[in-house]
Amino acid sequence: MEALIAFTLAAGLMTLTPGLDTALVLRTAAVEGGHRAFLAGTGICAGCLAWGLIAAFGLGALLAASEAAYTALRWAGAAYLLYLGGRMVLRARSGLDGTMDLGESARSDTSPRDWLVRGFITNILNPKVGVFYVTFLPQFVPAGADVLSFTVLLAAIHALEGILWFVALIAATQPLAAVLRRPSIMRALDRITGGVLIAFGLKLVLEAKRS
Template sequence: MTVPEALIAFSLAAGLLTITPGLDTALVLRTAAAEGARGAALAGLGVVLGCLTWGAAAAFGVGALLAASQTAFDLLRWAGAAYLAWLGINLILKPRDSFATAGPSTMAAGSAAWLRRGFLGNLLNPKVGVFYVSFLPQFTAKGVEPVGFMLLLAAIHALMGVVWFAALIAATRPIARTLRRPAVVQWLDRTTGGVFLAFAARLALERR
């Protein structure tokens, strides 16, 4: 892929992933509804910092390996395609009816507590690490320095998260109601699953 193609493809996939209801979205929605905009903004910032941490770890670790080994590139390509296919099939065949926004009723107060909750909730989720390690290398454009480009992709994903969380916080109640509707949740899951399957097929056929 060329640089523009890689950026467009990654932005589409990452954007769909960002707006699909999950643990991070639930945390920000719940915090905004129960604790207010400030706490939700700090929790969202913590989530974004967790994403950047995973992205940096994937970029520095995987980037050096990709630069040195065609075999490593092929293995990661197939692993990423298989992972995306698995995600897509599960989202299509087993779409959720709802996602829980409820959380513990007792949470530590203060800015650091909300920031830490978002950061650790993301950093300690192994699925996020697997996503970055298998996903970022697949969108590394031809002729670019892998580490720097993957850091750029991670930053793009983080920026999308900032925009999405800001939108959630600004319109907490109507968005929360809409996202709780079973039909909306199922549509988002199935649409994202179809896109992930398309990307999985493309990655499986991709050549370095």
């Protein structure tokens, strides 16, 4: 339960940090309407579940093959979290880096179902999401827990948080879009999220030294 609570908080903070997925949903809600924006968000969350399954099977196989290799992956994950967190703190963004232009050339008569596919493809073809899942999720799998089932559970929690966040974005498209575009808000979210990632990375390093 402690691991689930910690992951829910950390993943929730990551979900709230504006990025490509948030930009796609905001743009779709503003231009195509709430229904298609929800379909795009659902596709994105389906991509998260797919990445979770990929990570779960891969991590489970790695643990079964070699405990040392799994430990090495956790060390690599800690290094990645420290790098990513430090980058977010030191180079906090002042905007959405142009991602709000994503899909501007899309036709207004695109089928609603196409937005579900578009959201899924946007997520599943983003290698950063894959790297994030492989490095982030293992930090929250307790010792002795079934890696496969617990990792899938974590991915499902992240996907649910994503759905809830996208619903909130769609329900208040204009006010939230205006707030998220503010440079001060973007910098604050990046720095807070970066600080959380650094804390988790340091926690993993300290635990490894004690073991």
